[in-house]
Amino acid sequence: MKRKVLCLALMSTALVTSAYAQEATLTIESWRNDDLALWQDKIIPAFEAEHPGIKVVFSPSAPAEYNAVLNSKLEAGSAGDLITCRPFDASLALYEGGHLTDLSDLEAMGNFSDVAKSAWQTDDGSASFCVPMASVIHGFIYNKDAFNELGIEVPTTEAEFFAALDKIKEDGTYIPMAMGTNDQWEAATMGYNNIGPNYWKGEEGRLALIKGEQKLTDPQWVAPYATLAKWGPYLGDGYEAQTYPDSQNLFTLGRAAIYPAGSWEISGFNTQADFEMGAFKPPVQNAGDTCYISDHTDIGIGLNAASENQEAARTFLAWVASPEFASIFGNALPGFFPLSSTPVELEDPLAKEIVGWRDECESTIRSTYQILSRGTPNLENETWGASVAAIKGAESPEALGQKLQDGLASWYAPHQ
Amino acid sequence: MQTRRIRWHIAVFLAPAVLVYTAVMIFPLFNTLRLALFTEVDQSRIYVGLQNFRTLFFDPIWSEQFWNALGNNFWFFLVHMLVQNPIGVALAAILSHPRLRFAALYRSAIFIPTILSFVIVGFAWKLILSPLWGIAPSMLDAIGLKSLFAPWLGKEEYALTTLALVSVWQFVGIPMMLIYAALLSIPEEILEAGEIDGITGASAFWKIKLPLILPSIGIISILTFVGNFNAFDLIYVSQGALAGPDFSTDILGTFMYRTFFGFQLQLGDPHMGSAIAGAMFAIILVGVCIYLFGIQTRMRRYQL
Numbered sequence: 001m002k003r004k005v006l007c008l009a010l011m012s013t014a015l016v017t018s019a020y021a022q023e024a025t026l027t028i029e030s031w032r033n034d035d036l037a038l039w040q041d042k043i044i045p046a047f048e049a050e051h052p053g054i055k056v057v058f059s060p061s062a063p064a065e066y067n068a069v070l071n072s073k074l075e076a077g078s079a080g081d082l083i084t085c086r087p088f089d090a091s092l093a094l095y096e097g098g099h100l101t102d103l104s105d106l107e108a109m110g111n112f113s114d115v116a117k118s119a120w121q122t123d124d125g126s127a128s129f130c131v132p133m134a135s136v137i138h139g140f141i142y143n144k145d146a147f148n149e150l151g152i153e154v155p156t157t158e159a160e161f162f163a164a165l166d167k168i169k170e171d172g173t174y175i176p177m178a179m180g181t182n183d184q185w186e187a188a189t190m191g192y193n194n195i196g197p198n199y200w201k202g203e204e205g206r207l208a209l210i211k212g213e214q215k216l217t218d219p220q221w222v223a224p225y226a227t228l229a230k231w232g233p234y235l236g237d238g239y240e241a242q243t244y245p246d247s248q249n250l251f252t253l254g255r256a257a258i259y260p261a262g263s264w265e266i267s268g269f270n271t272q273a274d275f276e277m278g279a280f281k282p283p284v285q286n287a288g289d290t291c292y293i294s295d296h297t298d299i300g301i302g303l304n305a306a307s308e309n310q311e312a313a314r315t316f317l318a319w320v321a322s323p324e325f326a327s328i329f330g331n332a333l334p335g336f337f338p339l340s341s342t343p344v345e346l347e348d349p350l351a352k353e354i355v356g357w358r359d360e361c362e363s364t365i366r367s368t369y370q371i372l373s374r375g376t377p378n379l380e381n382e383t384w385g386a387s388v389a390a391i392k393g394a395e396s397p398e399a400l401g402q403k404l405q406d407g408l409a410s411w412y413a414p415h416q
Numbered sequence: 417m418q419t420r421r422i423r424w425h426i427a428v429f430l431a432p433a434v435l436v437y438t439a440v441m442i443f444p445l446f447n448t449l450r451l452a453l454f455t456e457v458d459q460s461r462i463y464v465g466l467q468n469f470r471t472l473f474f475d476p477i478w479s480e481q482f483w484n485a486l487g488n489n490f491w492f493f494l495v496h497m498l499v500q501n502p503i504g505v506a507l508a509a510i511l512s513h514p515r516l517r518f519a520a521l522y523r524s525a526i527f528i529p530t531i532l533s534f535v536i537v538g539f540a541w542k543l544i545l546s547p548l549w550g551i552a553p554s555m556l557d558a559i560g561l562k563s564l565f566a567p568w569l570g571k572e573e574y575a576l577t578t579l580a581l582v583s584v585w586q587f588v589g590i591p592m593m594l595i596y597a598a599l600l601s602i603p604e605e606i607l608e609a610g611e612i613d614g615i616t617g618a619s620a621f622w623k624i625k626l627p628l629i630l631p632s633i634g635i636i637s638i639l640t641f642v643g644n645f646n647a648f649d650l651i652y653v654s655q656g657a658l659a660g661p662d663f664s665t666d667i668l669g670t671f672m673y674r675t676f677f678g679f680q681l682q683l684g685d686p687h688m689g690s691a692i693a694g695a696m697f698a699i700i701l702v703g704v705c706i707y708l709f710g711i712q713t714r715m716r717r718y719q720l
Binding site for chain 2: 182
């Protein structure tokens with residue numbers, strides 16, 4: 001009874017205030033609880049200053065619980081107006097379940113490239129249901145002091161890359177490359193999908209693989225394994241049992257010269273490392289080849305179909321798609337790069353260097369993320385194992401390609 | 417003839433335990449077995465009979481993983497039987513020696529790892545064995561055996577044995593305590609009678625004590641069997657759900673977890689996961705039955 005009265009009181013206050021101020025309050029569901037301060041102090045005030053009629057509340061939950069919490073809130077009808085979208089199948093399921101609105105007609109969607117939008121589209125690309133927010137780029141971060149000390153130029157081709165590794169190894173002061181195979185995912189994410197796009201020509205190969213026109217046994221898909229097989233000797237002693245935090249520490253302590261990286265490392269490395277860092281993109285085979293980078297879409301934001309504030313929410317989403325948001329977001333979180341086609345001026349030198357590759361190279365996303373990891377065996381998980389096996393030299397690149405192809409063909413119709 | 421009164425109080429006293437046990441153990445067990453008979457097609461659950469088990473045992477992709485996990489599980493169990501239990505018995509025999517000093521101290525020290533969390537044990541051993549920061553390589557170096565060191569947890573051929581030995585380290589206290597208790601319960605008179613007949617020292621252990629503690633060893637074996645085939649935590653903590661390197665440490669528990677709850681981009685499949693859980697249940701049931709009917713009933717018992 002008491003609760004009912006309280007509810008009524010609250011509701012009437014809400015009614016009165018909203019009637020009075022004509023305000024809409026938008027609630028954002030997110031798993032990025034690390035970014036709470038950034039939203040409250042920078043992003044939301046900037047938006048509210050421009051749109052006085054709309055209030056925004058950022059309400060994150062713990063990353064590991066996000067999907068489950070969000071699903072139950074959506075079922076119960078108590079989810080916020082705006083939904084932060086995980087890439088690919090998780091969000092696609094929400095759209096197919098009628099929880100996300102089709103945003104293809106949102107004018108600001110024109111600010112994004114097709115690759116940027118691909119993580120939040122139906123398989124045929126006819127509907128886009130989340131505004132892309134940020135991506136992470138793969139490449140190599142290196143210790144500038146170490147390179148200067150040993151007189152090594154930043155490598156651009158594969159031959160130069162391995163020459164540099166040889167030189168570091170010969171000198172012996174530094175471990176040439178900090179990566180381990182214990183946790184497996186680094187080998188696939190920072191190994192195979194980092195250097196791979198240069199072989200399968202980015203989007204061209206990725207889409208052909210999805211259509212079934214290329215196979216994982218084709219040379220462009222097998223060759224990256226052959227290259228990974230050459231990495232083994234340059235990784236530190238006992239790399240087989242080296243974990244991901246081990247590798248991060250090895251590099252930031254200045255004991256390793258090169259770190260196969262994802263750009264999300266930038267802010268952590270900036271605080272940990274006391275030497276100057278630089279970055280180079282995945283080396284190409286021959287000088288002058290077109291370069292391809294993995295510019296992997298990671299975060300988007302969509303509109304809850306059940307939201308009562310559709311208009312206000314669309315205004316907010318249009319603003320998220322604007323260069324202004326991109327510049328606030330990109331600078332506050334160096335390493336999470338805004339996806340809009342308009343270039344953003346970043347202040348962090350390392351982030352700036354990495355994002356600059358977008359102008360020189362073709363962007364693509366990780367080959368296994370869209371559609372291809374829906375079945376059993378799971379191609380992404382298999383790729384982890386295959387990349388580790390390649391680095392250890394446990395199996396030949398051809399055998400690995402064959403194994404992955406057989407696994408994919410066992411459930412994916414275009415490959416049968 | 418007098419009709420027997422129904423003894424209601426038995427039912428009343430049993431009810432709380434039966435209800436709680438049914439709700440948290442028996443119902444979930446049978447519901448899991450039931451879940452294994454279904455599959456999901458287009459977001460609706462349909463009955464498929466034993467199809468999931470057929471997939472698990474005969475589909476090349478699934479069966480390869482299943483037999484690999486089962487084989488690893490048997491190796492894990494074998495290491496425990498061959499290392500943990502004999503060491504446990506030996507420690508108990510030494511501890512029960514009347515002239516050993518500081519017995520209580522050793523007993524506690526050996527038992528303490530058992531009460532530690534898997535997470536602590538997993539991380540501590542991972543650090544000890546780390547090729548980068550671990551003390552294992554430097555200790556071996558100090559005695560000039562650095563060449564014997566290998567990144568054990570990262571090598572397919574050693575990882576499972578290493579983890580099994582870590583688990584042995586953690587749990588060796590349990591057989592030790594059980595055997596210790598059994599040894600203490602052997603009456604002095606029997607040993608003295610043996611002594612008069614000239615059976616002393618080691619032969620007293622082999623000829624008198626060991627036959628008397630055999631039933632305890634049987635119980636320990638079956639506890640080890642059940643514990644090992646339900647194992648999951650240590651592998652998950654130290655090697656992750658993919659049980660690397662290359663599934664060489666994958667046991668039924670991690671295989672079931674990965675399938676049931678999904679991993680990374682792989683979505684969870686509760687039905688196949690239940691099928692694996694069902695297979696685990698069957699394996700443990702068969703193992704326990706073999707022990708109960710095949711071994712325990714034939715074991716000779718002595719009245720003390």
